[in-house]
Amino acid sequence: MLSKKTKYGLKALTFLAKQDKKEPIPIADIAEHENISQKFLESILLTLRRTGYLGSKKGKGGGYYLIKDPSEIPMTTVMRVLEGPIAMVSCVSLNFYEQCEDCPDEQSCSVHKLMLKVRDSALEVYRNTTLADLLP
Amino acid sequence: MLSKKTKYGLKALTFLAKQDKKEPIPIADIAEHENISQKFLESILLTLRRTGYLGSKKGKGGGYYLIKDPSEIPMTTVMRVLEGPIAMVSCVSLNFYEQCEDCPDEQSCSVHKLMLKVRDSALEVYRNTTLADLLP
């Protein structure tokens, strides 16, 4: 299941992408429009800033805004930062690889084989989908 | 992340598929060969029986065995029984659909849009992969 963190993060990004003017939007505004706990959203936006696609400005008139055009923001980055590894098992993860402790041989492991396919298909979706594709 | 339940279940099915003779294999044997807690595996195999692909026999000489050929066992069924819905959000689930409580309009929801794509791609993998494809 998708975590609420990711769900809220995506909704927040979409909300920012929909803004006409690219002025900073306060957290409180996003939280209200998307029905998200403000404090929770705060931490999510902080996390999202690590993607480099999201900028923020402090003080009066401040808030969050997109640095890049939505069409330049791929879901691979967003999903990895919010949800973590795209792979369902660490032994098929590109960015978070770890050997399975209980698995004697990766090549002959059925779980490995299946999850490799699933990862590849998910990756193709995320790579070919940008924030712009998610707008109404 | 894939649950251990699913991981173990897949390993157990693969182990059964690899057997030359199709005689029942006791849980204890599967558990030992695949390094799985026997009690945990018990409940997993019970769950898997609901797919209709797995048979069991009690008493001496009993155990679990595949009813169908591995090539006739698609991953869609196995994954749904073990891991639950293939969709990452209930509003895009085919078999476990539920409306999101916080979402005013599904059609315009960015999460819905993205997760629909992800579901479709995962579904394609699971539909086109049988237990036979996972054998070494």
Place this chain on the structure above:
DNA sequence: TATTAACCCTATTGTTTTAATAGGTAAATC
């Protein structure tokens, strides 16, 4: 420079899910 409104950070808590354990029941075989 004082104020304001926003971002930033740490810690805690309640809930749910997961992974496993324990103990007993039912059925098949010898």
Place this chain on the structure above:
DNA sequence: GATTTACCTATTAAAACAATAGGGTTAATA
């Protein structure tokens, strides 16, 4: 009828999740 094996119920320990609380810091504005 003793043994073997699957079947069922309940409990628990640990982890992850979703939020809450409270305060601290920063930077515009007046």
